[in-house]
Amino acid sequence: MKVVVLHGSSRKGGNSDTLAERFLAGMGGEERHEVRHFYTIEMHVAHCRGCGTCGTAASPETCAIRDDMQAVYPAFSQAEVVVLASPMFWGYMTSQLKAVFDRLEAVASPQHFGGKDFVLFVTYRHYYGSMVEWLGRIATAFGSRMHAMTCQTYDPETDRDVPIANFPDRLEEAFQLGREVASVERAHQG
Numbered sequence: 001m002k003v004v005v006l007h008g009s010s011r012k013g014g015n016s017d018t019l020a021e022r023f024l025a026g027m028g029g030e031e032r033h034e035v036r037h038f039y040t041i042e043m044h045v046a047h048c049r050g051c052g053t054c055g056t057a058a059s060p061e062t063c064a065i066r067d068d069m070q071a072v073y074p075a076f077s078q079a080e081v082v083v084l085a086s087p088m089f090w091g092y093m094t095s096q097l098k099a100v101f102d103r104l105e106a107v108a109s110p111q112h113f114g115g116k117d118f119v120l121f122v123t124y125r126h127y128y129g130s131m132v133e134w135l136g137r138i139a140t141a142f143g144s145r146m147h148a149m150t151c152q153t154y155d156p157e158t159d160r161d162v163p164i165a166n167f168p169d170r171l172e173e174a175f176q177l178g179r180e181v182a183s184v185e186r187a188h189q190g
């Protein structure tokens with residue numbers, strides 16, 4: 001299976017990355033799939049300029065801006081499973097992941113988004129709703145399947161962040177989601 005993981009965190013190996021890692025293990029491990037990781041914090045991705053030339057002869061299928069997004073477009077379009085792993089930052093995904101999504105405007109069609117399994121991992125202190133609602137609307141609009149798992153990494157009683165390793169049940173949940181998505185995809189492929 002072709003899998004793309006868009007890592008939104010500023011902390012490689014942090015909470016949201018760990019959920020994605022458990023998910024991939026549940027899918028059967030990276031050796032069984034063609035997995036492409038994109039660590040958005042390490043990428044050079046310019047902001048969308050809204051120039052409106054996407055899909056025209058000037059830049060068919062992709063974007064007029066030439067940067068690290070040019071590697072994302074083909075991987076994203078060919079992927080059967082797209083994993084989005086992000087912490088909440090001021091009520092939404094991180095700005096580095098948002099920049100990538102803004103640039104995916106160039107392939108915003110059922111042809112590129114439809115039929116995929118989108119898997120969302122959100123880690124947060126207080127609030128996760130905006131991201132789940134956002135992806136739900138995308139899945140409905142483009143005919144994709146959506147799976148979402150959110151995890152609070154904060155203890156309100158002590159007012160402290162808690163590392164995801166302290167939640168083995170949630171890590172197991174991510175693993176089981178990987179198994180489920182792998183079997184849904186296999187069934188889908190017949």
Ligand SMILES: Cc1cc2nc3c(=O)[nH]c(=O)nc-3n(C[C@H](O)[C@H](O)[C@H](O)COP(=O)(O)O)c2cc1C
Pocket residue numbers: 009010011013014015016017086087088089090091092123124125126127128153161
């Ligand atoms: C700059 C910044 C902004 C944050 N904003 C929010 C927020 O708006 N809502 C929330 O619930 N958590 C917020 N958090 C907490 C993180 O989402 C949380 O610690 C998350 O588990 C970190 O995941 P990571 O290890 O994958 O980066 C914020 C953290 C930082 C550093």
